[in-house]
Amino acid sequence: MNEDLINCEKCRRLKDFRDHVLIDKENKTGERYWRKPVPGFGDPNGRLMVLGLAPAATGANRTGRIFTGDKSSEFLVSCLYEAGFCNHPYSISREDGLKYYNCYINAAVRCVPPDNIPTKEEIANCLPYLKFELSMLKNLKAVLALGRIAFESVIMAMDARSSPAKGKFSHGSSVMISGIRVFCSYHPSPRNVNTGRMTRGSFMKILFDIRKYIDQSTQ
Numbered sequence: 001m002n003e004d005l006i007n008c009e010k011c012r013r014l015k016d017f018r019d020h021v022l023i024d025k026e027n028k029t030g031e032r033y034w035r036k037p038v039p040g041f042g043d044p045n046g047r048l049m050v051l052g053l054a055p056a057a058t059g060a061n062r063t064g065r066i067f068t069g070d071k072s073s074e075f076l077v078s079c080l081y082e083a084g085f086c087n088h089p090y091s092i093s094r095e096d097g098l099k100y101y102n103c104y105i106n107a108a109v110r111c112v113p114p115d116n117i118p119t120k121e122e123i124a125n126c127l128p129y130l131k132f133e134l135s136m137l138k139n140l141k142a143v144l145a146l147g148r149i150a151f152e153s154v155i156m157a158m159d160a161r162s163s164p165a166k167g168k169f170s171h172g173s174s175v176m177i178s179g180i181r182v183f184c185s186y187h188p189s190p191r192n193v194n195t196g197r198m199t200r201g202s203f204m205k206i207l208f209d210i211r212k213y214i215d216q217s218t219q
Helices: 002-006 012-020 023-029 071-082 120-136 148-157 190-194 200-217
Strands: 048-052 103-107 142-146 174-177 180-185
Touching: 048 071, 048 120, 048 148, 071 190, 071 200, 103 120, 120 148, 142 148, 142 200, 148 180, 180 200
Parallel strands: 048 103, 048 142, 142 180
Antiparallel strands: 174 180
16 A cells, blocks of 8 residues: 555646655755655554644655654654653654554645645545555554544545534544544644644643543453
């Protein structure tokens, strides 16, 4: 699946953008960017999936690993470390030794979109990859959806769009969808964090709620 994903060219707009975004910076620094769709990463036996929006231009689009090398990953991974889901509190490059425990990380859209806003068609084109990963994670008990688009992608991937129990996205809420508890959080973007829309304390509360839920679900 990852081989198919990395070679995917379904979305011409996204391919053109990832081929050219920040190319001047790449030329100046001499760093070779990944510039391909970004696969998921983590523990395939994990009980938690963390689902973001899309790779960041200088994050996963640069490094080739989801939530790696930018401010969003800095916040997210340090919090996951505090909650016991990874082995150290930073995500800098694919060579940094990061390991996730009981946790798998991916994104609703696998290529960096212009202005961080994918189209509905682009979201739909990535759904088969999310569906495959959901089916692959045999021990999955919970999903943490980082933002509304991630939440709606989970609903579509689980074919639960008509379910009266699907709920609405709101920070700190959770809903059971197709046997999986889906927790909602704002995305840990610099804008949300720097404006105080999402605090470290509120995000840690969600992570500890998830930890408690998945621990109880295996007893």
